[in-house]
Amino acid sequence: MAKRLGSQLFVSRLSFYITNQQLKQLFSPFGVVTEARLVIDRETRRPKGFGFVTFESEIDAQKALEAMNGRILDGRLIFVEVAETSR
Numbered sequence: 001m002a003k004r005l006g007s008q009l010f011v012s013r014l015s016f017y018i019t020n021q022q023l024k025q026l027f028s029p030f031g032v033v034t035e036a037r038l039v040i041d042r043e044t045r046r047p048k049g050f051g052f053v054t055f056e057s058e059i060d061a062q063k064a065l066e067a068m069n070g071r072i073l074d075g076r077l078i079f080v081e082v083a084e085t086s087r
Helices: 020-030 058-068
Strands: 008-012 033-040 047-055 079-082
Touching (some): 008 058, 020 033, 020 047, 020 058, 047 058, 058 079
Antiparallel strands (some): 008 047, 008 079
16 A cells, blocks of 8 residues: 555744745745644743644645645744654
8 A cells, every 4th residue: 555645744844923824825835725723832831933834635734745846935044844743
């Protein structure tokens, strides 16, 4: 059985000031984003600088990965990779 790429991406090195909505808008040109979620620090209530973007299709996720990985965003070099799933 072929390994599935997955439709969830892990995005790291984001600005600490980005919002979930901005993250979703950033990845929307590549396809239907079903969820864009930043990981928030419990104590400061600010984003930790990374999050997850889930697409409706694996093909759209792959397009976004290829286009966005290594891009400069808000003066920061961001990294995009397929999210590791425990399933």
